[in-house]
Amino acid sequence: MNKLNLFRAIFIALSVFLFSLNSFSLDVDSKLTVRILKSTRSKKTILINKGRDAGLVVEDHAKFYVTEGVVARAVLVETSKKRSVWSVYRVLNPDLLNANEVMNLKITPKAKLSKDPLAMITKDDSSNSTYDDQIKDKKFSVYSDLVSKSDPAPISEAKIGTYEKEKDLSEKSVETWILMAFQSYSSEVNSGSSNIYSASEFLNNITGGLEFYMGESSLSTFFYFQMMQESLLSYDGAITDSTLFEFGGGFNWYAFGSPHRSYTLTPYITLGAGIGKVTDTFAGGVRSTTAQDTTEASGNSMAAFIGGGLKYHINNGLGMRIIIDVYRRQDKFDDVSFISGEEWERIRFGPRMLIGISYRF
16 A cells, blocks of 8 residues: 555656646746747748757747847747747847847737727737648748757857848839949061051950849840940951940849849859940051041941840848850941941950949838
C-alpha cells in the first residue's frame, strides 16, 4: 500500500512538472529580441526565430517595435520549439516586416478582433484577409518552415532598429538612369614627307532614360535618349566625324527575381528599339582631291537591341546597372550634297557594354 501511494505521488508530481513546462508562457509586458525569418508579400504573416522554448504560446498577442516606434501588432497562430508564425492584424511600418529584420517583441493583452467596424478595438489597416487565406500562399510554406532547424546566431541588443536589411522598393515605381561609355585618343599621321595630320579621336556614348515598374509584374517599360559622337583619323589624314541623336523605348523582363529588392543583384532581360538623326562630316586627306575641305551628310537611323543587364540598389533608391546587349543600327543618308541622286546606307551590328547609375523614386 505504501509503495502504491509512493508511485501515485511520483506520478502526480511528474504530471504537475510536465504540465507546468507545457503551460509555461510569458506574462503581459514581457519582452524578447527577435529576428524575422520570413514574411509573406502582403506582410500579413511572419515567421520569427522564437518559439515555445522562449515561452511563446498560441494566441499570444504582441507588438513588434524598434527604437523609432511600433512596427506591427500580431497574434501567434502556430509554433514549434524554436520558431513561431504570427498573423499580423495591424501594420504600421510594412517596410520593416522583411526577412532578417531585427526588433523587439512585447506581449500585450489580447485585443478583440472583429470585422464589424462598430465592434472592433483594433482596425486592420492593410487588408481583410484571414490567416487561413494567408497560409494558402504557396510562396510561404508555414509548416515546412516550422520543421526543427538550428536557430540563427544570437542577436545583439545593439543591432535593434539599426540592422542593415534589404527593403521592398515597390513603392518607388519610377527609375531614372544614365549609362556612359567613353574613349579618347590623340592621333597623328605622318607620311614620311611634309604631310602631317593630327586629330583627336574619340567615341562618346551617353544614354539616359526613365523606367516604369508595373506593380508586382515582372515586366517594366522604359524610354531612352542616346547621344553618340565618334571621330576617326584615317591613315591618309582624312577625318570622319559622326553624331547621332536617338530616341526609343522598350521592355525589361525580370525573369529571375523581383526587381524591387535592395541590396540584391537583380538580373534582367532587355529589349528595345529607337529612331534617330545622324550627321557625318568628312575632311579629305592627302589622297583626296578635296584635301581638308569639309563635306557633310545627314540622314535618319533605325535601331534595335536585345541583351541582358544587372542592377543593384540600396534602400534610398540609388543604384548601379550594367548592360551587355547586341545592337543593330541602320543609317540612311539621303541628303548628300556632293553626290546627287544616290542614297547611301550604313549598317552597324555588334555587342556593346554600358555602365551607369540610377535612382528610383
